[in-house]
Amino acid sequence: MLSHERVWAAIDALAARKGLSPSGLARRAGLDPTTFNPSKRIAVDGRPRWPSTESLAKVLEATGAPLTEFVALVSPEETPPCPVVPAGTTLPFAGLPEATTEGYFDDEGNPVGKGWDAIPFPDLDGNPLFALEISGTGWLPAYRDGDTVIVAPKAPVRRGDKVVVRTSDGGIDLHVLHRRTARTIELHPLSASGTIVVLDLAQIDWIARIVWASQ
Structure with missing residues (x-):
């Protein structure tokens, strides 16, 4: 209907x-x-x-x-819903490079579509979560190649949190939230050699907090 x-x-x-x-x-x-x-x-x-x-x-x-x-x-049959993850079973799972392609997220950062695999995770408490696999060494020493991070789109984000950020050009990256004003957001790198990024909020599609990582 x-x-x-x-x-x-x-x-x-x-x-x-x-x-x-x-x-x-x-x-x-x-x-x-x-x-x-x-x-x-x-x-x-x-x-x-x-x-x-x-x-x-x-x-x-x-x-x-x-x-x-x-x-x-x-038609409801043509638009895959956000994966429903019962508590204590699995999470939607994708590699970080794949997640940068179209169709993996809605506008609020929730996982959608059929491209997701699944990963075991014990105690979700009904919260929407998804998992990303780190690829490469660009996020050392915080995360190594092959680490998995669990991301909570609905969790409050505070200064000092490790976050996943999607920008309006479709890029996805991992940062530390340092400062957020009414107009801009300041993101610090996870790696010691990285650079500080300051973006207008209009350039940000969504920010989601990393709540767990396998290391």
Whole structure:
């Protein structure tokens, strides 16, 4: 059945297929970057809001996606849900290089799609979590090649936390959160030889805290 949730989910899924966040998709279509923000999906009176036909038309034109592709994404069978992980069993698992490709995350940093494997983890307590495998030596001495980090998209992020950061260009990296202001975020490297990064919040899709690592 057609619903507000399915139409908005289809927009999110189309953005992911093109390697974009919803705000990135809006920019590519020549729309205000906030057009597809969660706050725009609810009217002032609290009722669900439909995306305009004009914005949908611009999105299809900008991405080159046929209408049939978008209609298929509206179908629940065509859009894989975020993996449901029962407590005490497994976590969605992917290598860090694979996770930088399109279709692995929604706009809030939750794992979606069929590209995930699974890894055992005992006590999830119902929280959304996912696992990434470290590849290479770029994060020494904090993490070695082959280490696995467990990431919690919904966990509060505080100064000094090790975090996974996805930027609006689709890049994913690991940092230490040092400072966050109303406009910028300062990220420190995990390696002694790395450089401090200062980004506008508009350049950040999401930040998620690393809550556990196998070492």
